Amino acid sequence: MKKLINEVEKVVEESLQGLVKAHADLVKLHPSVRAVLRVDSPKEKVAVISGGGSGHEPMHTGFVGFGMLDAACPGEIFTSPTPDQMYEAAKTVNGGKGVLYIVKNYSGDIMNFQMAADMLAGEGIPVEQVIINDDVAVEDSLYTAGRRGVGGTVLAEKIVGAKAEEGASLEEVKKLCERVNANVRSMGMALTSCTVPAAGKPTFELGPDEMEIGIGIHGEPGRQRMKVKTARDIVEMLATAVVEDLPFKAGDEVLAFVNGMGGTPLSELYIVYNDLSDFLEKKGIKIVRNLVGNYITSLEMQGCSITLLRLDEEMKRLWDAPVCTPGLRWGM
Amino acid sequence: MKKLINEVEKVVEESLQGLVKAHADLVKLHPSVRAVLRVDSPKEKVAVISGGGSGHEPMHTGFVGFGMLDAACPGEIFTSPTPDQMYEAAKTVNGGKGVLYIVKNYSGDIMNFQMAADMLAGEGIPVEQVIINDDVAVEDSLYTAGRRGVGGTVLAEKIVGAKAEEGASLEEVKKLCERVNANVRSMGMALTSCTVPAAGKPTFELGPDEMEIGIGIHGEPGRQRMKVKTARDIVEMLATAVVEDLPFKAGDEVLAFVNGMGGTPLSELYIVYNDLSDFLEKKGIKIVRNLVGNYITSLEMQGCSITLLRLDEEMKRLWDAPVCTPGLRWGM
Amino acid sequence: MDNGKLDVTKAIEAVKRIKDIVDANKEYLTELDSAIGDADHGINMSRGFTKALEKVKSNEYNDIGSVFKDVAMTLMSTVGGAAGPLYGTFFMKASMKLAAQKEADLSLLAQAFREGLQGVVALGKAQLSDKTMVDALTPAVEALESAAKDGLTLKQGLEKALAMAEKGMKDTIPMVARKGRASYLGERSAGHQDPGATSSYLILKAFYDALEG
């Protein structure tokens, strides 16, 4: 295992130190628990908080700042954070209008956030949770843990963060977050595995001509292993699954998000975007907004995911609204 | 070789297609040669143009836009562009105030840009060139090709682009670019090699516990191969070479740029930044601006480079000035 | 004056043994989690029980409930993932049954573990054969209960529970996961032993070994 780290036990800690030093104008660390806070948590807004395992940077810590998150609670690499983190972070950034937890659908995240929410509710602090579950690679069923939360989370945090910044109520912010989740679908793939620092070796092994389709963001194996294909064929596979699931229809206006898993060069993500754009054009689905880059990653994994969000006018306006975080910035 | 591509011959072409589709509000393709142009090249400014081999994205094509480049001329992967690209691009974006070519110091780039400059000059178009050569890993000598241009190029393009945007003259813009080059130093390292698509296999081989110090941005071998070390030790090696070269002194105000080679996760770059920040603090060198991320890459190579730029008041102001490009954006 | 019951000393010894056995199996648990999860279970458990042991060693205890409670709180705030809240809840619910008790015989421990298991099920909503820790814990608790009914000693009861936990753990191999991260794999999760069921077996083994002396 070769990584730019000092000790495996301190990877998350030191990375957070670097983040807050580099962006001291935007974020700071919580004094007692592991949480990244907006440097100026305004009082007159709903506090939007997310969190989850580390290793997906810039998500979530890089999305703290104006127009997005008020706090992010990072766990160890690929490990859900603990309830005290979400509880204390919420207590610190809640300005009185309540707290929205944006939670990705993993058993661990759900349970840990739930405990924090219970503790807050016990103290009379208004708290709501929205579970993001946009990964169409996972078969959805009442009898399973359901679909994972993946790329849709980034879009939800941006759009919902903008709404909260406008001063909307907890109820409104929650409703919007549910609407984003209801209209977003994703699917990912990997060309290589990744190595959890503390584990010291790759989570899975892929042959020199193999890829894994339907991969999550934790180096967990996907649903299908196959010979590598061209970008065009990969886009066809991923986008077909995504489009058919909602389903997205001709005439729909979408935000197309091509996300890199961390180890894939930006130039390749643009090739994927080019193919995705052709694919959607043929279906009459209109890309009216887009995002291309490494936003929800899986350490140094090579691969990508495709996320489509069906936009309405409010979502478009909120997507365009100014945002100023270490990982996403425009309009200011 | 596993990559998200269609055909090795079309990697650059399709990636550029994706770029201009994703950022149609900012950039467009030149109608006849391979060049990315600002969508609105304003007349009343010096045209700032750069270019070089592809594979370093977002540099240079991702830096075209308000406050940075007017055009970028990408060659094949790691191969200098040809004179007709720089010549035609300059003819198209020159508004009458002349053209500055920002050229990285590689024999190929120098020769190709020189030919384009000769052609422009032959037509009476005012043209100047500044050669960026900030890589301290290369011994500087009258008898060699001299130092490579690396991370300093990104900073020069931002700062010089802002100056041109203000309406400065060709002479002023050129002088500033030379001043940036005179005050910037860099050094890089790699944990893994990278694979040129058309070559199909890694440019060099590194053992599972080896790293290469003093690497360039083309997968060319560095000056020294050694066992991997901690991030702290790597920072010490790179930063010492960088600091001693200029030399940077206690009290200097610097922009610290931690750049990823393309395959290294952002979380590790923040660890490097954390260590760099500690290192410089001990030397009394003050980081007053910073940049952390993948900006001048080497395909999917894992590794990083450290760049320090000694800032003066004008450079600070120009760094902070609004910039709106696919790869770098703030203030608008 | 060893009466074969679980007293404060033995409870702390059990925590120490859990820490040791989890550490010894850290890579193994992580490897199991690589196959059908995200390669962190051994790391998570080792971090949690290292902290839990530090905690219980630094305190004075008058009752075993308090030992269990400190373990619970520490796991909750250091393990994370799915296993953190689940094992945290297991020890928390068990601690309530053991509150103010200086020692536990087989019958009391069986009741405490039953409470713990019910907490795990209430939180995680896993049923038998969902390929989780529940598949190891359920037969183990049942064995404790029937051993208590048969009037066996604590050590004898734990021996039976351990055997059943081991069987439950191995039975997870052919199962298709329906809870936790492994469920994303669908049919591909079959053929691999569940990491959480394995750590549950190890925890029972540590209790048994602690009573061994």
Next chain:
Amino acid sequence: MDNGKLDVTKAIEAVKRIKDIVDANKEYLTELDSAIGDADHGINMSRGFTKALEKVKSNEYNDIGSVFKDVAMTLMSTVGGAAGPLYGTFFMKASMKLAAQKEADLSLLAQAFREGLQGVVALGKAQLSDKTMVDALTPAVEALESAAKDGLTLKQGLEKALAMAEKGMKDTIPMVARKGRASYLGERSAGHQDPGATSSYLILKAFYDALEG
């Protein structure tokens, strides 16, 4: 009516042979460039001469200078890197000497190649022993010139030039590079054959083969 000189047909044949030999050695050249450069020399040369051949095949020519000029222009705008302008200049300068000539004998070709080489040196500023294409081209041109002085045929002259180019190419192996990308390696560049010297040898080989018929 083969008089052993380089006429338009043979010049085009030479371009075809260069294309073929560069293609056949594409991986080899790239491998040489991997060791001390950036792994693109074979790719660049193959792209350039494929286009150059397309160009000269699609045109009608009355003189060999025009063939050389089209090759030069195509290399300039398709090869890129260091080799593009250098070989572009080589053919461009040579084409000037050959302008309006229906054919070239040994003496004329030696003069044309001398012009080409001078162009390469003027542009790239490499000296002998800097480990570049100049180390293969220089002895080759010298061989052509002395063969011309000795009154040999074009084919005989090219045979001698080829032998000298090969020697020059091999002589680059121990050299420490002082120009081009390999110079960044310093002492580590020694022990590797220069890719550009190798492609220069291959180009001369193609000229020789084209005259062979």
